[in-house]
Amino acid sequence: xxxxxxxxxxxxxxxxxxxxxxxxxxxxxxxxxxxxxxxxxxxxxxxxxxxxxxxxxxxxxxxxxxxxxxxxxxxxxxxxxxxxxxxxxxxxxxxxxxxxxxxxxxxxxxxxxxxxxxxxxxxxxxxxxxxxxxxxxxxxxxxxxxxxxxxxxxxxxxxxxxxxxxxxxxxxxxxxxxxxxxxxxxxxxxxxxxxxxxxxxxxxxxxxxxxxxxxxxxxxxxxxxxxxxxxxxxxxxxxxxxxxxxxxxxxxxxxxxxxxxxxxxxxxxxxxxxxxxxxxxxxxxxxxxxxxxxxxxxxxxxxxxxxxxxxxxxxxxxxxxxxxxxxxxxxxxxxxxxxxxxxxxxxxxxxxxxxxxxxxxxxxxxxxxxxxxxxxxxxxxxxxxxxxxxxxxxxxxxxxxxxxxxxxxxxxxxxxxxxxxxxxxxxxxxxxxxxxxxxxxxxxxxxxxxxxxxxx
Numbered sequence: 001x002x003x004x005x006x007x008x009x010x011x012x013x014x015x016x017x018x019x020x021x022x023x024x025x026x027x028x029x030x031x032x033x034x035x036x037x038x039x040x041x042x043x044x045x046x047x048x049x050x051x052x053x054x055x056x057x058x059x060x061x062x063x064x065x066x067x068x069x070x071x072x073x074x075x076x077x078x079x080x081x082x083x084x085x086x087x088x089x090x091x092x093x094x095x096x097x098x099x100x101x102x103x104x105x106x107x108x109x110x111x112x113x114x115x116x117x118x119x120x121x122x123x124x125x126x127x128x129x130x131x132x133x134x135x136x137x138x139x140x141x142x143x144x145x146x147x148x149x150x151x152x153x154x155x156x157x158x159x160x161x162x163x164x165x166x167x168x169x170x171x172x173x174x175x176x177x178x179x180x181x182x183x184x185x186x187x188x189x190x191x192x193x194x195x196x197x198x199x200x201x202x203x204x205x206x207x208x209x210x211x212x213x214x215x216x217x218x219x220x221x222x223x224x225x226x227x228x229x230x231x232x233x234x235x236x237x238x239x240x241x242x243x244x245x246x247x248x249x250x251x252x253x254x255x256x257x258x259x260x261x262x263x264x265x266x267x268x269x270x271x272x273x274x275x276x277x278x279x280x281x282x283x284x285x286x287x288x289x290x291x292x293x294x295x296x297x298x299x300x301x302x303x304x305x306x307x308x309x310x311x312x313x314x315x316x317x318x319x320x321x322x323x324x325x326x327x328x329x330x331x332x333x334x335x336x337x338x339x340x341x342x343x344x345x346x347x348x349x350x351x352x353x354x355x356x357x358x359x360x361x362x363x364x365x366x367x368x369x370x371x372x373x374x375x376x377x378x379x380x381x382x383x384x385x386x387x388x389x390x391x392x393x394x395x396x397x398x399x400x401x402x403x404x405x406x407x408x409x410x411x412x413x414x415x416x417x418x419x420x421x422x423x424x425x426x427x428x429x430x431x432x433x434x435x436x437x438x439x440x441x442x443x444x445x446x447x448x449x450x451x452x453x454x455x456x
Contacts, residue, residue, distance in 0.1 A: 017088075018095035026089045033085070037076035040068060043211070049074060078188070090181050097174045105167050136437060140402055140409070143432035147425050149400065158402035166395030166416070176385030183378025189213040194370040198226045199282060199363065203249075206272075206370050216372065222272055223249045227258045229279060229366040231327045239326075242276050244366045271372055278367025281308040284322055284331075285360040288312070292360065297324070314353050324362065331359055398422050400429075 016022055040063070041048070049065035063073075072079035140158060144151045149160035192212035198204045203225045206218060227245040234240045245258040248269045261267045267274040281297045295310035302323070309323045320341070323332040329346040344350050349358050396418040403410045415422040 014095050014099065017092045018099045019092075020096070023089070023092045023096060026085060026092055029085055030089060033076060033082055036073060040073050040076070042077070043075055046074075083185075083188075086181055086185075090178055093174045093178055097171060101171045101174060105171060137404070139433055139436035140429075142436055143429045144400065146432050147428050149398075149425075156404055158400075160400045160402075161398065163395045163397040165392050166397045169389045169393035169395075172385055172389035172392060176382045176389060178382075179378050179385065180382030183375035183380075183382060186375030186378065187213075187373040188375075189215050190217075191371070191373040191375070192216040192218065195277070196368045196370060197278070197280070197365045198224075198368065199365045200226055200229050202226060204368075219270070219272055219372070221251045222269065223252075224274070224368075225249065226366055229364050231279070233326055233328060237326055237328075242279055242366070244276055244368070246274060246368075248274075271374060273371045273373075275369040275371065276366070277369045280365050280367070281324060281327070282363040282365055284310055284324075284362060286312065286322070287356075287358040287360055289356055294363070295322075314355060318353075320352055322359070327362065327364065329362075331362075396421060398425065 041052075046065070046069065049068050053063060053065040053068055055064040055066050068074050072081075076082055137153060137156075137158065141151050141153060144158070144160045147162075149162045150164075151158060151160045190213050193210045194206050195208055195210050196204055196206070203223060205220070205223050209218070212218075225247045227247060229242070229244045231242050232240040241262050243260055243262050246261050246267055247258045248255045248267070250270070255269065259267050261274060261276050263276050266276070280299070283294050283296045285292060285294050287293075293312070295312060297308040297310050299306065299308050301307070305325060307323055307325045309321055311319045311321045313319050319336045321334040321336070323334060324330075325332070330343060331346065332343050333341045333350075333352070335341055341352075342350070344359065346359050346362060349356065351357065394417075396415050398415040399413065401410075401412040413422065413426055
């Protein structure tokens with residue numbers, strides 16, 4: 001008795017999950033919370049929210065930093081309750097697919113013969129009736145097959161359909177959403193994102209983790225080395241593209257020759273993806289006479305243009321400024337008043353106050369984003385299936401019933417979309433049937449049936 005009650009409760013629960021209204025409600029909740037997550041900046045520091053979402057007591061707006069911190073709106077997509085809503089939505093889709101969509105598709109594949117004339121009058125408006133001397137079921141079957149229908153014949157009845165793939169579209173939509181969410185869950189729990197700033201020529205390990213899943217694994221046996229970094233510029237001196245020559249080492253053994261990566265052209269190694277993201281100038285190595293010094297570059301703005309500069313004192317009083325606007329090996333030299341003394345190239349010798357100088361090198365760093373997402377394939381597969389289901393949804397599912405005996409034929413048709421195409425099919429079936437019949441000298445069959453389309 002207890003087991004029977006538990007089965008009933010489970011059945012009622014699954015029935016509620018499969019309810020269309022419930023699924024739409026859960027989807028509405030996901031959309032609302034996703035909108036909140038888009039409006040409120042994610043993964044910022046607490047001081048950031050205290051600054052931009054202050055709490056003014058009873059007069060404060062509903063959304064303040066305390067509410068954001070309490071409900072986890074600052075990392076909304078990682079909160080337990082948002083994940084629980086997604087899981088509930090997945091369960092709803094699974095229940096709907098198993099209890100509604102699959103039985104509906106299975107029912108569409110069944111043969112639905114019309115066994116007698118009163119059945120037609122009872123369930124459908126009569127479409128045609130023609131008294132003939134001889135009617136050929138074979139001719140009708142040939143006509144239907146010629147129009148790409150799947151045909152089934154039993155006694156005095158014919159059932160035909162085409163476009164069954166169109167009935168698969170809702171199932172594919174459900175499966176694609178489930179696969180996409182499953183891939184997102186896998187990426188959330190088993191993936192991580194790291195951001196590294198690496199100087200030119202340096203070896204690096206993955207260590208600066210920005211975000212990681214509860215069950216993520218850090219590949220400590222994977223290291224890398226930046227052989228070179230450079231930038232391409234447009235004619236107006238704006239940055240066009242960033243390039244890094246990256247070598248990967250696995251367990252201290254080089255796995256590839258330096259590969260050139262750039263924005264939108266990453267390097268993938270054993271599930272670890274290396275993206276080119278940022279860069280910066282660190283310092284200048286300058287030779288003054290026989291001494292080589294290194295001066296840190298400071299980023300600033302001159303005439304609304306980003307630049308990097310450093311200064312050196314030659315005689316303890318006068319300062320000389322070195323200004324770089326890009327990585328095109330051009331360095332502008334200014335005095336303390338801002339007057340441009342000259343423009344030199346890297347590794348070009350020059351004199352300042354009779355002091356021999358060479359800018360030996362511009363020390364740069366490249367920014368790499370390192371990402372592991374084991375669920376990304378499932379996400380791509382899910383979106384691909386969504387596109388496939390969109391195409392399938394445009395296929396019409398059409399059905400035709402024919403009932404007849406030696407003196408008459410009754411013809412009935414229905415379709416779920418594309419009525420004009422179905423009417424065209426009906427005309428073609430009529431034409432082909434007359435052709436096959438007249439071919440065997442059944443000249444009396446001048447107008448065998450009149451079609452009418454039902455849209456369901």
